[in-house]
Every structure is written in structure tokens, then in C-alpha cells.
Amino acid sequence: MYGRKVKLRFFFIFLIAVTLSLTIFLILKSLEENVVYFKSPSEIKTLSEMQQKKIRIGGMVKTDSISIVNKELSFVITDFKSEINVVYSGLIPNLFEEGKGVVAEGFLKDENFFSATKILAKHDENYMPPEVKAALEEK
Amino acid sequence: MFQLLEPNRIFSITSKAPKYVLLLFILVVSIGLTEALILSPEDYKQSHSVRIMYVHVPAAWISLGIFSTITILSIVGYIFKIKNFFLISKSLAPSGFVFNVIALVTGSIWGKPTWGTWWAWDARITSMLILALFYLMYLIAWRIYEDKEQVFKVTSIITILGIINVPIIKYSVDWWNTLHQPASINILSKSTIHSSMLVPLLIMTAAFALFSLLIFLMKYNTELIKIKNKGLDRL
Numbered sequence: 155m156y157g158r159k160v161k162l163r164f165f166f167i168f169l170i171a172v173t174l175s176l177t178i179f180l181i182l183k184s185l186e187e188n189v190v191y192f193k194s195p196s197e198i199k200t201l202s203e204m205q206q207k208k209i210r211i212g213g214m215v216k217t218d219s220i221s222i223v224n225k226e227l228s229f230v231i232t233d234f235k236s237e238i239n240v241v242y243s244g245l246i247p248n249l250f251e252e253g254k255g256v257v258a259e260g261f262l263k264d265e266n267f268f269s270a271t272k273i274l275a276k277h278d279e280n281y282m283p284p285e286v287k288a289a290l291e292e293k
Numbered sequence: 294m295f296q297l298l299e300p301n302r303i304f305s306i307t308s309k310a311p312k313y314v315l316l317l318f319i320l321v322v323s324i325g326l327t328e329a330l331i332l333s334p335e336d337y338k339q340s341h342s343v344r345i346m347y348v349h350v351p352a353a354w355i356s357l358g359i360f361s362t363i364t365i366l367s368i369v370g371y372i373f374k375i376k377n378f379f380l381i382s383k384s385l386a387p388s389g390f391v392f393n394v395i396a397l398v399t400g401s402i403w404g405k406p407t408w409g410t411w412w413a414w415d416a417r418i419t420s421m422l423i424l425a426l427f428y429l430m431y432l433i434a435w436r437i438y439e440d441k442e443q444v445f446k447v448t449s450i451i452t453i454l455g456i457i458n459v460p461i462i463k464y465s466v467d468w469w470n471t472l473h474q475p476a477s478i479n480i481l482s483k484s485t486i487h488s489s490m491l492v493p494l495l496i497m498t499a500a501f502a503l504f505s506l507l508i509f510l511m512k513y514n515t516e517l518i519k520i521k522n523k524g525l526d527r528l
Contacts, residue, residue, distance in 0.1 A: 281343060
């Protein structure tokens with residue numbers, strides 16, 4: 155039905171698409187370490203050696219863990235499996251709150267202790283008006 | 294089939310369409326903006342900065358949609374040698390690029406008060422930036438190459454390279470840890486956005502789609518006029 159050239163062009167595009175997809179997949183797979191924006195506390199525990207360079211840790215701010223002593227903020231990041239203690243002094247975003255997502259950038263002191271140089275609040279995918287939130291909490 | 298569509302016949306339709314599309318756009322965008330900026334509730338956590346979402350999300354959707362459309366048109370156009378598809382792609386690209394930039398800028402404005410940073414090199418944001426670069430390459434290619442055959446080939450290759458990035462943008466928030474939140478609107482599972490916010494979001498999406506259509510028609514008409522004036526070039 156279609157000419158030989160049309161078939162060849164179709165096959166050509168098909169080959170390009172398959173080859174490129176595979177290449178990109180392999181590249182991303184091997185770069186996974188760098189593609190992730192932050193590590194979870196559990197992943198930190200499984201590190202074979204101490205990271206000296208700047209890293210990011212993300213998870214939930216553990217409830218009732220925030221305390222401020224001498225302008226130094228300390229709190230616990232949890233992924234509900236492992237926990238890590240974070241100390242930080244500096245600006246905190248408005249949405250930083252207990253029980254909410256957080257990403258801390260800084261240096262690992264030891265397995266359980268992290269010194270942050272920057273704190274980012276992570277927003278979740280829930281969007282609702284305050285009344286609905288209040289109604290949900292009442293349930 | 295496509296040979297039957299003479300430039301003159303297409304032009305008789307597309308030259309009249311813009312004014313109706315413009316009217317419809319003004320109507321939908323005024324409803325959308327009223328809903329988004331005045332009538333819709335504030336968010337329980339972000340309060341009023343949630344309103345940025347009504348521009349950010351539709352802009353991102355439209356830019357992804359236009360890039361996908363351009364890719365399909367370019368590939369089919371390349372395989373079956375349909376010139377018209379390349380002209381449609383060329384006319385679609387500018388509004389896709391503009392919406393891509395709008396998505397990046399509004400995301401940045403939202404990110405500062407919410408996350409505490411203007412920019413993060415996370416997978417979603419970086420892949421969206423890469424899409425903007427592909428749009429830019431696509432638009433520049435049309436200006437560089439004079440020869441029709443050459444420009445069709447080059448732009449097809451750019452779209453094929455760029456389209457691989459599109460599923461990466463979509464699933465980046467699921468595959469990797471990102472600062473950007475995962476999708477709130479899911480077709481298969483329950484959406485995590487309240488209906489009072491979903492409605493203005495969808496109206497704004499319709500408004501942006503109409504705006505893209507308007508810009509597309511204006512660009513496309515220009516292309517058709519160029520062909521008519523030359524008299525030699527057929528679709």
C-alpha cells in the first residue's frame with residue numbers, strides 16, 4: 155500500500171525512538187544517586203561510609219520534636235522507619251511545621267546527627283479549603 | 294486526502310476563526326479568573342498562594358500537550374511527507390514555549406514562599422527546564438534552515454529527542470524523591486484536590502487552550518499568506 159521509502163522512514167524513526175529511549179533509560183538508571191533530590195533517613199543508615207560532602211535529607215518533621223535553644227533549632231526527620239536528628243540556625247520557611255514534609259541540606263556529622271545549612275519545606279499533593287480540613291480533623 | 298486541502302480552502306476557514314476564538318477566550322478566561330482569584334477558597338496550608346496554581350498547572354499541561362502534538366505531527370509528516378503538518382507544528386510551537394516559561398516562572402514565584410527557595414535542581418523542575426530548551430531549539434531551527442527539506446528533518450529530530458523527556462517530566466515525581474509534590478489529579482485513583490479548587494483549575498485550562506488555539510490560528514494564517522504570495526509553494 156505504502157511505498158518502500160515510507161516504510162523505510164517509518165522504520166528509521168522507530169529505530170531512533172527505541173535506541174534513544176533505551177539510552178536515556180540506562181543513563182538515568184545509573185545516575186539515580188544524583189537524580190534524587192534528597193535521601194530518606196533509612197537510606198542514610200544504610201550508607202557504607204560517611205558522606206563528607208553536602209547532602210540533602212528529606213522526610214517528615216516528627217511530631218513534638220521541634221525545640222529552639224539559643225536560636226538553634228533542632229528537630230527530628232523521620233520516614234517512619236528511621237530517624238535522624240537535625241540542628242539548624244537560620245531562616246525557616248513559613249510552611250515548616252511538625253508532621254509536615256521537610257528537606258534539610260547540610261552535612262552529616264554521624265549516623266544520627268545532621269547539621270543543616272538550609273531548610274526547605276516540602277508541600278504535599280493535598281489541596282483543600284480550611285473548612286474541609288477542619289471537618290476532616292473532626293472525624 | 295491532504296493534497297485536496299488547497300491553501301485557499303483552508304485559509305477561508307482559518308482566517309475567519311480567530312475572532313470567534315478570541316470572543317470565546319475572553320468569556321472563558323473571565324469566568325476562570327473570577328473563579329480562581331475571587332470565588333475559590335484559600336488553601337488550608339498555603340492560604341492565598343494556592344491561586345498561583347491556577348496559572349501554573351494549566352500552563353504546564355498546555356506546554357506538554359503542545360509538544361506532544363508537535364512531535365506526532367512532525368513524525369507523521371516526515372514519514373508520509375505532509376508539508377502541512379510541519380506548518381501546523383511551526384505555528385503551534387511559540388505558544389507552547391511561552392506556556393512552558395510561564396509554568397517555570399510561576400512555579401518559582403510559588404516556590405519561594407512555600408518551599409523557601411526560588412529554584413531547586415530536582416527532577417521535575419530540571420526536566421521542565423530541559424523541555425523549554427527543546428522548544429527553544431525547535432524555534433531556532435525554523436529560523437536557521439532556509440531549505441524546506443532540511444528544516445523538516447531537523448525539527449523532526451528535535452521533537453523525537455524532546456519527546457523522551459515528556460514521560461520523564463510526568464513521572465519524575467513518582468520515580469525519584471523530588472521537592473515538587475506528586476500529582477494531585479489522578480485519573481485512576483482519587484484526586485487529592487478539593488472540587489472547589491478543581492473546577493477553576495479546569496476552566497483556566499480551557500482558557501489557556503483557547504489562547505493557544507488563537508495564537509496558533511494567527512501564526513498559521515501568516516504561513517498560509519506567505520504560501521499564497523509566493524504562489525509556487527504548495528502545501
